[in-house]
Amino acid sequence: MRVFVTGASGHVGSALVPELLSAGHEVVGLARSDASAAALAAAGVEVRRGDLRDLDVLRQAAAEADGVIHLAFDHEAMISGDFASAGDADLAAVQAFGDALAGTGKPLVITSGTAMLAAPGLARTATEDDVLPGGYRIDSENAVVGFADRGIRSSVVRLPPSVHSSLDKHGFVPILIAAARTAGRSGYPGDGANRWPAVHTLDAARLYRLALEKAPAGSRLHAVGDEGVPLREIAETIGRHLGLPVERIPDDRAEAHFGFLARFAAMDNPTSSARTQQLLDWKPEQPGLLADLDAGHYFQAV
Numbered sequence: 001m002r003v004f005v006t007g008a009s010g011h012v013g014s015a016l017v018p019e020l021l022s023a024g025h026e027v028v029g030l031a032r033s034d035a036s037a038a039a040l041a042a043a044g045v046e047v048r049r050g051d052l053r054d055l056d057v058l059r060q061a062a063a064e065a066d067g068v069i070h071l072a073f074d075h076e077a078m079i080s081g082d083f084a085s086a087g088d089a090d091l092a093a094v095q096a097f098g099d100a101l102a103g104t105g106k107p108l109v110i111t112s113g114t115a116m117l118a119a120p121g122l123a124r125t126a127t128e129d130d131v132l133p134g135g136y137r138i139d140s141e142n143a144v145v146g147f148a149d150r151g152i153r154s155s156v157v158r159l160p161p162s163v164h165s166s167l168d169k170h171g172f173v174p175i176l177i178a179a180a181r182t183a184g185r186s187g188y189p190g191d192g193a194n195r196w197p198a199v200h201t202l203d204a205a206r207l208y209r210l211a212l213e214k215a216p217a218g219s220r221l222h223a224v225g226d227e228g229v230p231l232r233e234i235a236e237t238i239g240r241h242l243g244l245p246v247e248r249i250p251d252d253r254a255e256a257h258f259g260f261l262a263r264f265a266a267m268d269n270p271t272s273s274a275r276t277q278q279l280l281d282w283k284p285e286q287p288g289l290l291a292d293l294d295a296g297h298y299f300q301a302v
Contacts, residue, residue, distance in 0.1 A: 007071030192232025200286030
């Protein structure tokens with residue numbers, strides 16, 4: 001299968017590309033910089049220059065492919081707090097893919113997040129059946145699920161707040177570690193009992209491949225290994241490795257300590273992947289988050 005991948009040179013993309021190639025697929029990767037283009041070419045990927053706002057490029061690349069996996073997101077806008085712009089750009093890209101693939105029966109796999117399910121305060125473990133009417137990133141998710149009615153084998157992979165591995169250089173866990181180094185303490189919000197689900201990068205990459213190959217149209221999938229790791233345990237593990245005290249961060253200091261991550265740090269987001277595992281015969285095989293932290297690679301460089 002000839003697969004067009006956005007975000008192919010990013011964190012998850014750097015694991016997905018070899019996963020796809022080893023399964024016999026041909027990969028075309030979107031690259032917005034010379035460095036990304038060079039990295040993709042070196043990995044055996046055909047390079048398509050452009051970014052998420054080049055909608056004509058996205059439509060053409062999708063139309064020429066046998067399937068699309070959409071990983072890219074405007075993280076710069078998100079980190080700066082401009083969530084609306086990041087969400088709008090993602091929705092426009094998704095709609096461009098829908099226009100290109102309508103009526104073809106080809107697969108389109110996009111990325112969403114389990115964190116969206118924490119907003120309404122479910123007070124229980126979230127499942128693949130949980131659906132929200134709209135909002136940040138949810139609009140893209142709902143649009144893609146609806147593409148099943150347009151003749152597209154569409155699916156959504158919801159990633160947890162922590163996608164962890166030695167490939168993770170800029171995710172939520174490195175941000176927590178950097179915040180601890182800066183503050184001289186490893187922090188957690190409230191009593192630290194709130195939970196983050198997590199998945200190893202390699203397990204997530206395998207799920208994307210399986211979704212491309214066989215997910216039913218209109219599927220919502222959960223790339224979750226750990227259903228929920230308490231934030232206090234994450235902070236304690238970080239503190240132990242850095243030799244720093246572990247402290248509760250008061251609400252009025254959360255933004256100063258966690259930065260943009262303050263919006264997510266206190267969320268309670270236990271999430272199940274039982275249905276996904278059964279549907280696609282996918283089972284997480286890599287170490288969990290705390291074991292991965294104890295492996296030490298997150299702490300080898302500042």
